[in-house]
Amino acid sequence: MSQPAPSQTARALRGPRTSRVSLLIPTHALPSLSYLVPERLRAEVRVGTAVVAPLSGHLRLGVVVAAGPGDDKARESLRDVVADLSLPPDLVEVCVRVSRSAAVPLPVVVRAALPSGLNTGRYRVLEPAPGWPWERGELIARATLKRELGPEGLKEAETEGRISLSPVVPEPARVEWAAIRAAASPDLARAPRQRRLFELLG
Numbered sequence: 001m002s003q004p005a006p007s008q009t010a011r012a013l014r015g016p017r018t019s020r021v022s023l024l025i026p027t028h029a030l031p032s033l034s035y036l037v038p039e040r041l042r043a044e045v046r047v048g049t050a051v052v053a054p055l056s057g058h059l060r061l062g063v064v065v066a067a068g069p070g071d072d073k074a075r076e077s078l079r080d081v082v083a084d085l086s087l088p089p090d091l092v093e094v095c096v097r098v099s100r101s102a103a104v105p106l107p108v109v110v111r112a113a114l115p116s117g118l119n120t121g122r123y124r125v126l127e128p129a130p131g132w133p134w135e136r137g138e139l140i141a142r143a144t145l146k147r148e149l150g151p152e153g154l155k156e157a158e159t160e161g162r163i164s165l166s167p168v169v170p171e172p173a174r175v176e177w178a179a180i181r182a183a184a185s186p187d188l189a190r191a192p193r194q195r196r197l198f199e200l201l202g
Contacts, residue, residue, distance in 0.1 A: 038077050047065060051079075058158055064092075092113075124163065
């Protein structure tokens with residue numbers, strides 16, 4: 001007798017409860033950090049998943065390099081998943097090997113595996129505070145938020161969940177093709193000199 005398919009909730013409960021994330025900050029001084037995986041994200045988080053995670057009160061983009069049932073070091077939770085930027089698990093393994101063998105910070109290697117031109121300084125407004133000039137769902141540059149709210153105001157908005165980091169995946173470049181089509185040959189039966197010139201050009 002076949003067993004019923006597990007529900008999405010059941011799959012989420014069986015998903016990883018913690019993850020180690022390589023935040024895309026190019027420094028040897030910051031190792032991969034441990035984060036709790038909220039129940040709502042457990043079905044999506046795996047090695048290679050691009051995620052938004054807090055660091056010192058600010059939201060950062062990172063990639064999951066390990067996921068498991070538990071980690072005593074994990075204190076803060078992942079905020080969101082950026083599915084469009086996620087990497088295959090085997091590519092993450094290659095990044096880890098390259099980082100170790102070449103002594104290059106893992107975030108630098110992982111960043112090289114992501115699309116070039118990636119904009120990680122854009123936020124989506126989730127819950128605008130009274131007096132904000134922006135509406136829910138609006139996309140705002142980090143520089144604009146920092147200028148309008150100030151550094152502490154930006155940090156407070158991130159901590160309270162009023163805004164969420166929303167990286168921009170660059171659109172593929174357009175390629176235009178030009179095809180040369182042969183035109184109808186002119187009737188040069190009565191103009192032999194022009195006909196010879198035309199044939200030479202052809």
